[in-house]
Amino acid sequence: MLDLVDRLLDAVEGFGLSLPVRVGVLDTADTLALILAGGGILQEFYDGVCIKRLNVDFNLKTNNHRQALENLNLLAGNLPLVADFPTRNGSYRFRGLKVTDLPYFQGMDEKGWTYYRLQIQVEIMAAK
Numbered sequence: 001m002l003d004l005v006d007r008l009l010d011a012v013e014g015f016g017l018s019l020p021v022r023v024g025v026l027d028t029a030d031t032l033a034l035i036l037a038g039g040g041i042l043q044e045f046y047d048g049v050c051i052k053r054l055n056v057d058f059n060l061k062t063n064n065h066r067q068a069l070e071n072l073n074l075l076a077g078n079l080p081l082v083a084d085f086p087t088r089n090g091s092y093r094f095r096g097l098k099v100t101d102l103p104y105f106q107g108m109d110e111k112g113w114t115y116y117r118l119q120i121q122v123e124i125m126a127a128k
Contacts, residue, residue, distance in 0.1 A: 004092055004124060005036055007085040008056065015078050017071045019060070026061040026115075032071060033059050039121075041128070050128050051095065058118040059106075068116045072103030075118055085122075092126040 005023055012021050012034065019032045026033050039054035058075055062068045076099050085094045101119035108114045 003087050003089050004054070004085065004094075004122065005034065005056075007087070008034060008122070011079070011082050011085060012058075012075065015074055017074060018067055019062070019071055026059055030062045030064070030067070031060070035059065037119075042123070044128065048128050049125060051123065051125050054122045054124065055100075056120045056122055058120070060116040060118075061113050062116075063112060063114065065114065068114065069103060072116055072118045076102055079120060092124040095123040095125055097122050 009021060009023055017032065019030055021032045021034065024033055024035060035057050037055040037057045039052055042051045042053050044050040058072065060068050060072060079097060080099060082097070085097075087093070098121055099118070100121050101117070103116055103118045106115040106117050
């Protein structure tokens with residue numbers, strides 16, 4: 001699944017966001033991070049290939065509400081327009097992507113940082 005995460009990151013970096021994007025957890029400063037957040041098998045075939053639906057979260061930490069919504073709305077609008085996220089190592093075949101939760105405010109910490117999230121689902125065909 002790391003290849004898929006890398007392909008998502010490649011696409012997102014081409015959207016002209018005002019924040020750097022990273023894979024994993026949020027940093028100590030303004031950060032947009034994408035993380036694979038579970039998923040499941042939709043259908044399994046006898047040859048060991050299966051159709052999987054994977055949850056992907058885009059988490060954003062900032063002090064700038066406008067910047068957060070602009071970046072996450074840009075993602076929500078552009079990700080579904082990408083026709084394919086082709087694998088580089090043959091580990092999956094892309095089947096589709098949908099935004100499952102529009103950008104939303106998650107909360108604020110004691111230091112005044114605000115947190116936002118956008119959730120998508122990606123469907124792939126891959127070996128179990």
